[in-house]
Amino acid sequence: MSKNLTSKAFTLGVCYYPEHWDESLWADDFRRMKEMGFSIVRVGEFAWSIFEPEEGRFEFALFDRALDLAHAHGLQVIMGTPTATPPAWLTHKHPEVLNANQDGLLYQHGMRAHHNYNSPVYLDYCARIVRTMAEHYRDHPAIVGWQIDNELNCEIDVYYSESDHRAFRVWLQEKYGTLAKLNEAWGTVFWNQTYSEWDQVHLTRRTTANSPNPHLALDEKRFVSASAIRYAKVQADILREIAPHHWVTTNGLFGNLDSHRLTDEMLDFFSYDSYPLFYSIFGDGAEEEPLKDRKWSLNLSVVRDISENFCVMEQQAGPGGWVNRLQLPSPLPGQIRLWTYQSILHGADMILYFRWRTATVGTELYWHGINDYHNQPNRRIREITEIGAELKRIGERLVGRTYKAEVAMLDDYDNEWDAKLDTFYGNLRGQSTSAWFKQLQRRHIPMNRVKFRDTTTLEDLTRYRVLIYPHPAILTESRAKLLEAYAAQGGTLIFGARTGYKDETGRCYMMPFPGYAAALCGIHVEEFTLIAGEAKPAIVRMTGQVERTFEAIGFNEVLSVRSQSATVEAVYDSAYYAGTPALTRNRYGAGEVWYYGAAFSIAAVGAILDLLQLESPVVSWCAVPKQVELGVRMASDGSELVYLLNYAEEAMEIQLEHPCMELLTNEELHGTASIPAFGVMILERR
Numbered sequence: 001m002s003k004n005l006t007s008k009a010f011t012l013g014v015c016y017y018p019e020h021w022d023e024s025l026w027a028d029d030f031r032r033m034k035e036m037g038f039s040i041v042r043v044g045e046f047a048w049s050i051f052e053p054e055e056g057r058f059e060f061a062l063f064d065r066a067l068d069l070a071h072a073h074g075l076q077v078i079m080g081t082p083t084a085t086p087p088a089w090l091t092h093k094h095p096e097v098l099n100a101n102q103d104g105l106l107y108q109h110g111m112r113a114h115h116n117y118n119s120p121v122y123l124d125y126c127a128r129i130v131r132t133m134a135e136h137y138r139d140h141p142a143i144v145g146w147q148i149d150n151e152l153n154c155e156i157d158v159y160y161s162e163s164d165h166r167a168f169r170v171w172l173q174e175k176y177g178t179l180a181k182l183n184e185a186w187g188t189v190f191w192n193q194t195y196s197e198w199d200q201v202h203l204t205r206r207t208t209a210n211s212p213n214p215h216l217a218l219d220e221k222r223f224v225s226a227s228a229i230r231y232a233k234v235q236a237d238i239l240r241e242i243a244p245h246h247w248v249t250t251n252g253l254f255g256n257l258d259s260h261r262l263t264d265e266m267l268d269f270f271s272y273d274s275y276p277l278f279y280s281i282f283g284d285g286a287e288e289e290p291l292k293d294r295k296w297s298l299n300l301s302v303v304r305d306i307s308e309n310f311c312v313m314e315q316q317a318g319p320g321g322w323v324n325r326l327q328l329p330s331p332l333p334g335q336i337r338l339w340t341y342q343s344i345l346h347g348a349d350m351i352l353y354f355r356w357r358t359a360t361v362g363t364e365l366y367w368h369g370i371n372d373y374h375n376q377p378n379r380r381i382r383e384i385t386e387i388g389a390e391l392k393r394i395g396e397r398l399v400g401r402t403y404k405a406e407v408a409m410l411d412d413y414d415n416e417w418d419a420k421l422d423t424f425y426g427n428l429r430g431q432s433t434s435a436w437f438k439q440l441q442r443r444h445i446p447m448n449r450v451k452f453r454d455t456t457t458l459e460d461l462t463r464y465r466v467l468i469y470p471h472p473a474i475l476t477e478s479r480a481k482l483l484e485a486y487a488a489q490g491g492t493l494i495f496g497a498r499t500g501y502k503d504e505t506g507r508c509y510m511m512p513f514p515g516y517a518a519a520l521c522g523i524h525v526e527e528f529t530l531i532a533g534e535a536k537p538a539i540v541r542m543t544g545q546v547e548r549t550f551e552a553i554g555f556n557e558v559l560s561v562r563s564q565s566a567t568v569e570a571v572y573d574s575a576y577y578a579g580t581p582a583l584t585r586n587r588y589g590a591g592e593v594w595y596y597g598a599a600f601s602i603a604a605v606g607a608i609l610d611l612l613q614l615e616s617p618v619v620s621w622c623a624v625p626k627q628v629e630l631g632v633r634m635a636s637d638g639s640e641l642v643y644l645l646n647y648a649e650e651a652m653e654i655q656l657e658h659p660c661m662e663l664l665t666n667e668e669l670h671g672t673a674s675i676p677a678f679g680v681m682i683l684e685r686r
């Protein structure tokens, strides 16, 4: 069960930093926020030195005045705990609270997130500031909830301070009990890495060729996640104790952190920070048929798996830029509105823009908020004012709904983390995830993402007709059993290369690939090659009704059919393994299991989808070009809203076979209709 934001109206707001501005600006700021349709602001998350200017001296006057004024203007407040930015007096007095790089060199004061999660001293200081703030603000009428810290693991997601090494040993002792068991799990017999005393054990350190023990590296990531969760829990417990009437969340989706567990253990719902223009820096610019800003729908789908209805705590509202990095262009007219509805389509019932006004000082002086430095009217203000008015009018219709999907992509934290070091299969993951997502997006087949966890039940899986689990190198017997039950009752399951050859320590099984999934797939992998150097992708030829050839990218596995219920859907058509199976389909109980011996390309996914005959859920009455994203949000009474989001710079034509109400314009549409460039439609079928 995911933990969800529950709200009757749509909540729109903005991140605000009263400490950055002259107090004479506040009243006008709050007044204009209300005019724009905002009802909530987030404050405080970096202001530790304002709340505690010197050790043990607490000052709330500035934020008291700001909160009182916000309240007087009818705005609610989310208070951030300021622990992502420990003050200089603290880091100076106790350098042990700082994080360190792998060589033990401390990260110094001057940026943010420079602390570690395991220093007992830091945990005490955090507990004290959070407790003092909670006691002070528990009865403030403006406050409705808390954000813990800010973007755990954002700036950095590895920790090597002395406290971390120490805590790692304790964590390992709890996990393994004895050094003998640890040595076994980490395969330390290889290259004479055997430990004979606990003090010899460290988080990964600099090694020759910069190549750590892979099993240690995997445990390190699990440990970082557990540390972050424990760190956040110190704060959550205090907030629950002192202010049980407020909700608690945290924002961001970052590496080496099990955000599902984090949410289950302490949050009311999860929050995400959505910056779709980051595609131009971290995105898929070099990829085949890039989705650009539309790719953020994939991230939002992960968030939806944590909290079906969530908050976007920071929604991009302008061009980005730190003084020396992360430079992004200005959103084109209509894009801020488009991204707002992108978040809503994928499950956001509350959205706050980042930020109210562009900072005139500091690292982020080019990170543009809604208002420019000059504070005069601008295009972004006009666009967001329009959104505010729309959501005031129709917001109640949009909230509390569920994203409807028959297809889901499975993933799990162990494989995500193991694959960061193990590039032998790690490189296949991003490729395949993106190929599936692109094909499903362009064919208007909604997809959920599902984290396979120890708590995952058969019911969680049987909600889906099709499950895609691209490259689960780590696959335990118990998880394979659950997948067997899923297929047996009628599900379609799809695997790619490198499935099932490792256990949860990252050790390779002495079994034919795909290990515990072999019976499911009805095949063995006879031999394989990484596609690298002289090994070029072989050509794959489909053998059935879908006639097609394409390249088998990334990895080529030669499959051998081991079950009478398995059929060959495609063969390799080149290389020394020409004529051998590349894609198989095994009838399993009432369902079927596919195995593809390579990474999925857009072409490979296209061929499989044609065979599966998957289609858009509204194919019978709504024709939409591929540039437009389509999604369906369902209410508890079964009523559906169809979202159409046009990411193209030109208008797109759609065809409606049924009369529909379009909620944003309140117009009835039938036949041909046009969605403007970056436009949005929310349709209700008559």
Ligand code: GAL
Pocket: 150, 151, 154, 273, 314, 354, 364, 367
């Ligand atoms: C987020 C962060 C904000 C701000 C923003 C723009 O990651 O939470 O505080 O830094 O990015 O860079």
